[in-house]
Amino acid sequence: MFELGNLESFPLIYIVISVIGIFISRFNLIIMLLALDIIIFSISLMFIYLSLLNYDPLGQIYAFLLLPIAATETALGLSLLIIMFTASNKSTLLVTL
Secondary structure, eight states: OOOOTTTTHHHHHHHHHHHHHHHHTTTOHHHHHHHHHHHHHHHHHHHHHHHHHHTOTHHHHHHHHHHHHHHHHHHHHHHHHHHHHHHHTSSSOOOOO
């Protein structure tokens, strides 16, 4: 019934772009957090694609359960960034890993 074509390549492209973004911007914590969010969302997109392809709603349930994990990761990362920014007393923040 569903002929989704080459939709499985989109999440893989997003994952590759995000991993490249993590390696390029090692010192910018906000970009790294955004790249991690893109990885989590692309994994959930892959779950949705595979559930549509196999006529199984379990992949959509997994994708729905990944959303709070991504939100938690973002909230914790941004709170750590705010703590580091207020502790450094600088106008810019350079993160060294």
